Amino acid sequence: MTVSYEEALQGYEPVFGLETHVELGTTTKMFCGCLTAFGAEPNTHTCPVCLGLPGSLPVVNRRSIEFAIRIGLALNCSIASWCRFARKNYFYPDMPKNFQISQYDEPLCTDGYLDVLVGGATIRVGIERVHLEEDTGKSLHVGGATGRIQGAEYSLVDYNRAGIPLVEIVTKPVPGTGYLAPEVAKAYVTELRDVLRTLGVSDVRMEEGSMRCDVNTSLSVRGSGVWGTRTETKNVNSLRSVERAVRSEIERQAFVLDSGDRIIQETRHFHEDTGVTTSGRSKEEAQDYRYFPEPDLVPVAPDPAWVTEIGKTLPELPSARRARLIESWSLSELEFEALRNAGALDAVEATVAAGASPADARKWWLGELARKANDAGVDVSELPITPEQVARVAELVASGALNDKLARQVIDGVLEGEGPPDEVVAERGLAVVSDDSALLAAIDEAIAANEEVVAKIRNGKVAAAGALVGAVMNATGGKANAPRVRELILERLS
Numbered sequence: 303m304t305v306s307y308e309e310a311l312q313g314y315e316p317v318f319g320l321e322t323h324v325e326l327g328t329t330t331k332m333f334c335g336c337l338t339a340f341g342a343e344p345n346t347h348t349c350p351v352c353l354g355l356p357g358s359l360p361v362v363n364r365r366s367i368e369f370a371i372r373i374g375l376a377l378n379c380s381i382a383s384w385c386r387f388a389r390k391n392y393f394y395p396d397m398p399k400n401f402q403i404s405q406y407d408e409p410l411c412t413d414g415y416l417d418v419l420v421g422g423a424t425i426r427v428g429i430e431r432v433h434l435e436e437d438t439g440k441s442l443h444v445g446g447a448t449g450r451i452q453g454a455e456y457s458l459v460d461y462n463r464a465g466i467p468l469v470e471i472v473t474k475p476v477p478g479t480g481y482l483a484p485e486v487a488k489a490y491v492t493e494l495r496d497v498l499r500t501l502g503v504s505d506v507r508m509e510e511g512s513m514r515c516d517v518n519t520s521l522s523v524r525g526s527g528v529w530g531t532r533t534e535t536k537n538v539n540s541l542r543s544v545e546r547a548v549r550s551e552i553e554r555q556a557f558v559l560d561s562g563d564r565i566i567q568e569t570r571h572f573h574e575d576t577g578v579t580t581s582g583r584s585k586e587e588a589q590d591y592r593y594f595p596e597p598d599l600v601p602v603a604p605d606p607a608w609v610t611e612i613g614k615t616l617p618e619l620p621s622a623r624r625a626r627l628i629e630s631w632s633l634s635e636l637e638f639e640a641l642r643n644a645g646a647l648d649a650v651e652a653t654v655a656a657g658a659s660p661a662d663a664r665k666w667w668l669g670e671l672a673r674k675a676n677d678a679g680v681d682v683s684e685l686p687i688t689p690e691q692v693a694r695v696a697e698l699v700a701s702g703a704l705n706d707k708l709a710r711q712v713i714d715g716v717l718e719g720e721g722p723p724d725e726v727v728a729e730r731g732l733a734v735v736s737d738d739s740a741l742l743a744a745i746d747e748a749i750a751a752n753e754e755v756v757a758k759i760r761n762g763k764v765a766a767a768g769a770l771v772g773a774v775m776n777a778t779g780g781k782a783n784a785p786r787v788r789e790l791i792l793e794r795l796s
């Protein structure tokens with residue numbers, strides 16, 4: 303492949319869309335009373351309903367409907383007053399009924415949007431639909447080198463996941479983002495994850511598969527106004543992979559089109575290790591599934607009063623929180639993004655709540671603490687220091703008891719388990735020395751040792767005093783109150 307991303311964007315305009323599956327955090331499954339807990343012994347959370355045994359009848363989990371409505375309302379969707387489940391017919395070993403109960407032409411939530419922030423600009427991503435369905439079981443292929451079915455000696459099936467409620471959230475096609483398409487796709491999934499987490503409807507762990515993305519990508523020839531054939535990329539299971547998958551498909555499709563070939567509508571697989579997609583099966587059409595209304599379930603007709611009630615219980619959503627914090631902390635949107643991308647939003651908000659100024663809280667979490675987290679390979683929120691402790695350090699600096707250099711040593715001490723800031727200050731003897739008599743001895747030594755600098759200052763070059771301040775700071779192990787040292791030096795030499 304020889305088309306670079308930049309070259310691809312010169313000739314083509316990308317359009318992308320996302321289908322996101324999210325396992326709902328209900329206690330029990332979608333159509334039976336089996337538990338949904340992750341990590342149990344295989345095939346221990348099963349019953350005749352989720353094993354699809356003859357004669358068993360499903361009953362809808364009310365909580366899963368409530369969760370889907372919460373999601374629909376948070377994504378600004380219309381909630382259907384009446385809709386039905388449908389059978390999606392296909393055979394797969396991990397789907398014991400040989401059909402999946404899903405929703406087809408009557409989804410519960412439709413026509414909403416989610417605003418995402420990219421590079422300081424707000425981009426509105428349209429939501430086509432939010433519908434409910436049941437998850438499948440899980441196949442484990444044993445004996446091969448790759449864990450895939452090819453080369454495996456045999457396969458095992460675990461039905462614990464079969465029947466766990468899923469919502470599928472489908473965006474409308476997103477055109478017009480140009481060069482930023484991969485970044486906007488990632489920002490959308492990030493924002494969606496934050497919304498779902500805030501709603502408390504899912505643990506949204508991409509690495510455990512409770513949130514999974516399929517990415518649709520197509521290219522249109524710049525200026526043609528005609529959308530190209532799209533591909534659907536599966537296995538996109540991290541935020542970073544969303545961005546890489548869109549970028550890689552843009553480059554691949556541009557190469558195919560530049561070579562005079564056409565794009566085949568197909569499912570492709572994303573490979574984490576190489577960052578490229580490979581061809582899967584050719585994409586089936588809706589009629590291949592022979593959808594029809596599920597005859598074993600009554601229609602879902604949520605009472606409008608219930609929907610209104612659910613709407614009243616929605617928490618503050620990430621977009622509202624963003625607007626509030628940008629306003630009350632006087633941030634630019636780029637500064638806000640930096641905080642969010644560093645994963646420091648909760649920590650900074652809690653530090654401000656503990657009494658620090660927003661500027662101080664941001665300074666410590668985005669500076670020293672972000673560096674420490676990066677060195678340790680953890681998120682800032684995982685560092686063993688609390689927002690209250692960071693607020694205390696900021697307070698000690700503001701009061702003049704610590705300077706920045708000493709404050710960093712206090713933070714080191716807290717992170718190394720030496721106790722809260724005040725204990726570290728006492729144990730390590732880290733208070734700033736402001737006592738003039740203690741400082742004057744070091745100042746006189748510095749004056750005696752730096753005749754040339756002293757001559758400059760006496761000739762009016764006051765800026766040269768910095769060298770003497772530095773000498774005193776060295777002599778006192780960084781504990782001197784630097785502004786006071788400077789004052790005393792100038793007094794001494796006046």
Ligand SMILES: [Zn+2]
Pocket residue numbers: 331334335336347348349350351352353465
């Ligand atoms: Zn069951």
